[in-house]
Amino acid sequence: MLDSLQFEALRRLGLNQSILPLLPALSDQHPAAALVRVTEIHRDVLRLEGADGAMQGRIRPALLSALRAHGQRLAVGDWVLAQPEGDSAWVCARIPPLSALSRRDPEGWLQPLVSNIDCALLVLGLDKDFNLARLDRYLVLTRSADVPAVVVLSKADLCANLPDRLAEVRRHLAHSHAGLLDVVAVDGTSAESCSVLEPYMGLGQTLVLLGSSGAGKSTLTNTLSGQSEQLTGSVRLDDSRGRHTTTSRSLHRCTSGACIIDTPGLRSLTLDADANAVAQAFDDVQNLAQACRFRNCSHGDEPGCAVREGVSAKRLKSYEKLQREAQRGEMSYLERRERLAEWKRIVKGVQLKQRLRGRD
Ligand SMILES: Nc1nc2c(ncn2[C@@H]2O[C@H](COP(=O)(O)OP(=O)(O)OP(=O)(O)O)[C@@H](O)[C@H]2O)c(=O)[nH]1
Numbered sequence: 001m002l003d004s005l006q007f008e009a010l011r012r013l014g015l016n017q018s019i020l021p022l023l024p025a026l027s028d029q030h031p032a033a034a035l036v037r038v039t040e041i042h043r044d045v046l047r048l049e050g051a052d053g054a055m056q057g058r059i060r061p062a063l064l065s066a067l068r069a070h071g072q073r074l075a076v077g078d079w080v081l082a083q084p085e086g087d088s089a090w091v092c093a094r095i096p097p098l099s100a101l102s103r104r105d106p107e108g109w110l111q112p113l114v115s116n117i118d119c120a121l122l123v124l125g126l127d128k129d130f131n132l133a134r135l136d137r138y139l140v141l142t143r144s145a146d147v148p149a150v151v152v153l154s155k156a157d158l159c160a161n162l163p164d165r166l167a168e169v170r171r172h173l174a175h176s177h178a179g180l181l182d183v184v185a186v187d188g189t190s191a192e193s194c195s196v197l198e199p200y201m202g203l204g205q206t207l208v209l210l211g212s213s214g215a216g217k218s219t220l221t222n223t224l225s226g227q228s229e230q231l232t233g234s235v236r237l238d239d240s241r242g243r244h245t246t247t248s249r250s251l252h253r254c255t256s257g258a259c260i261i262d263t264p265g266l267r268s269l270t271l272d273a274d275a276n277a278v279a280q281a282f283d284d285v286q287n288l289a290q291a292c293r294f295r296n297c298s299h300g301d302e303p304g305c306a307v308r309e310g311v312s313a314k315r316l317k318s319y320e321k322l323q324r325e326a327q328r329g330e331m332s333y334l335e336r337r338e339r340l341a342e343w344k345r346i347v348k349g350v351q352l353k354q355r356l357r358g359r360d
């Protein structure tokens with residue numbers, strides 16, 4: 001078990017009291033293993049950080065198959081037990097994450113993005129990146145995972161009409177309260193952004209930055225962590241594009257005691273949310289719909305529609321688009337379940353062969 005020094009060290013990596021009760025049962029099974037956090041993943045090589053510092057690690061094949069059989073994979077932010085071996089380590093168990101953000105890949109498979117998140121910063125640049133439909137999509141992602149979100153409008157220093165933009169976002173989400181903590185504007189290159197985000201950056205908190213490429217996530221990571229280790233778009237590299245883009249997720253410690261996970265801009269974000277989850281994320285539409293004149297109002301051109309009255313046309317359009325997308329996704333749900341069952345059969349077959357071989 002952890003002594004108080006180890007606990008304090010792990011707290012700076014985001015360990016909180018809710019994880020601890022899950023620990024004893026797993027520690028008994030793996031007495032020589034240490035509790036560490038996955039801070040980066042590069043194919044099958046993991047960067048792990050724990051009370052004794054950072055190390056490289058790999059996942060034990062047995063754990064990999066067990067996770068796969070449930071359609072799961074490790075993600076940055078996971079707490080795991082790792083058994084040191086030389087200057088590397090084997091990950092032998094994963095503490096079930098308290099929260100997890102994931103998307104669907106083009107084939108419909110679940111792709112984990114990050115685990116154990118206390119707050120998501122949804123970064124939207126106040127330049128040509130500004131797009132409320134994308135923000136609505138990110139809000140479904142965070143709300144369906146029960147992760148509170150702060151909308152962070154970056155590049156405030158480049159925006160000529162900041163009060164108008166802020167008012168526009170606030171109006172867009174005026175009747176929506178589920179999981180939305182605040183809407184703020186920052187200049188990510190300035191240290192002032194630390195004080196704007198301070199309420200969410202306490203000791204033991206883990207935040208994730210989400211947003212499209214170039215929105216300013218790495219710039220904000222540098223400022224909040226007081227480091228310059230994350231390369232940002234302004235750095236010219238010797239590649240043909242001459243512009244750095246983040247290619248993997250990574251966890252960084254901030255001076256405030258919080259941890260922040262920088263993520264690459266997602267080119268596509270197919271949600272892992274059914275129609276019901278989308279409806280719950282649009283709490284404004286759900287609540288206002290109670291006051292529509294017709295119970296089965298489609299919020300189209302019916303008279304007495306409270307939704308059309310109270311929600312902006314853009315927000316309603318987002319709702320309808322994401323609903324249609326979720327319904328299409330549900331059709332392939334059965335197909336996905338069949339494929340998962342097939343994978344489980346393969347894993348069981350391999351395990352059986354290994355067991356039989358063990359008997360020879
Ligand atoms: N003036 C100003 N420039 C910013 C701000 N935030 C980011 N930038 C600039 O915008 C460009 C892109 O910023 P990044 O931080 O690399 O964007 P990113 O979201 O990490 O992008 P990916 O790594 O591709 O996902 C860089 O040139 C930054 O210097 C800001 O608040 N103000």
Ligand SMILES: [Zn+2]
Nearest residue numbers: 292297299305
């Ligand atoms: Zn209506």
